[in-house]
Amino acid sequence: MSTYTAERIAREIIESGKSVPPLPAASQRLMIIARQPIDQIDVASFSKLVEGDPALTAKLLQLSNSSFFGTLKAIKGVRQAITHIGLQETVTSVLSFLFREALPQFPKLKKMSGDDYWEHSLGCATANRMLGHPVHAQMTQAVPGELYIIGLLSNIGKIFLAINRPADFERCLDLAHEQNLPLAEAQKQLFGTTDNEVAYHVLQHWNLPETICLTIRHYRSPGAAGKELRGIAALTQLAHYMVNISGIGNNGDQYPYQIEDSYVFENWMFPQAEKQKQAKVIEDIFKMLEKRAGMMNPDNDPQEKPEASVPPAKAAAPQNKKKKGMFGKLLSMVK
Incomplete structure (x- = not known):
């Protein structure tokens, strides 16, 4: 190979600017958090980070209120979402939303x-x-x-290749x-x-x-x-x-x-x-x-x-x- x-x-892809946008400001901090053992994550700091991004917060609340997780009353905040679906699920879901929003449409x-x-x-x-x-x-x-x-x-x-070629x-x-x-x-x-x-x-x-x-x-x-x-x-x-x-x-x-x-x-x-x-x-x-x-x-x-x-x-x-x-x-x- x-x-x-x-x-x-890769250089062509990066220089084209079509499929490699800068990662959102929160991404590096979120990845540092995600790579920690779950019992060492500071919930308050994580919640504050998510709350600072209205789009991430909206996606998380949408997921928390979905039929998949089932709830009798509306989930209205990040802390409430963490309690409802669990910290591990919340952290990984936020990462998924972040990367999906950052990348161009397939x-x-x-x-x-x-x-x-x-x-x-x-x-x-x-x-x-x-x-x-x-x-x-x-x-x-x-x-x-x-x-x-x-x-x-x-x-x-595959996204990089499909978009550029x-x-x-x-x-x-x-x-x-x-x-x-x-x-x-x-x-x-x-x-x-x-x-x-x-x-x-x-x-x-x-x-x-x-x-x-x-x-x-x-x-x-x-x-x-x-x-x-x-x-x-x-x-x-x-x-x-x-x-x-x-x-x-x-x-x-x-x-x-x-x-x-x-x-x-x-x-x-x-x-x-x-x-x-x-x-x-x-x-x-x-x-x-x-x-x-x-x-x-x-x-x-x-x-x-x-x-x-x-x-x-x-x-x-x-x-x-x-x-x-x-x-x-x-x-x-x-x-």
Whole structure:
């Protein structure tokens, strides 16, 4: 893979000014907060930070009053929202709103929409956060909030490529579909690099922590990550596989990955003594993803969905069958 190509494309993207706006002023402070253990977060400081941004506050209150969280009386303030939906959920939701508002709208493509992209990314963020369970502490010292950020931004290179080179990106989607290739392989053929390599260089321009940048660069091939980051990269890859199985959203990669081919399972990184707890974590993740399907997009943007190759009713049955079969296989591997 040509690093020079990734750097060159990233430079074009940054200099174009189309898809890499400056991050909002609150973003760096929010990421510092999110990367702290949840019991060390200063609720008063966090609340004040959110309250200083009317748009973030409005989004948080919209989410808190949604049917997903269910409430008998209206939630009217940030502190009340934290009490109602929990501090961890509040912090990660605010981060999601911030990045979604900061980035330009995803272009219209035949096989992928902005709603698809964000649903998949939010699914990866949720799964990655839950994989940060203490049972996996020997794999990574990253806190759930940091894993959430990595999962949320792990697809971001696709936005950069789709906005700046929409025709080429569309050809990548077509090539991957026609030849049954992983999207990264199609990208290498047409771009000479992959979206996560491009994302690495753009995120460095944003001055994001190197842990986040490097994990996103290597999550597709965790073995290439340094020893300290290999566990985070492996969990992020596993989160992607789980979201693909769950059928939430669409990140453009329709290749039928097998869960047993993930780096975690190929190298059996889970601690042997905690199999029952691992099975419970995995089961909880699938339940959460299923519960949140359709709720992942907080804005319900009226973007057109890409054309389906088969009627939705016919497509649903194979997907559900696949999900149940793979879910059972995954659970059997850790029990």
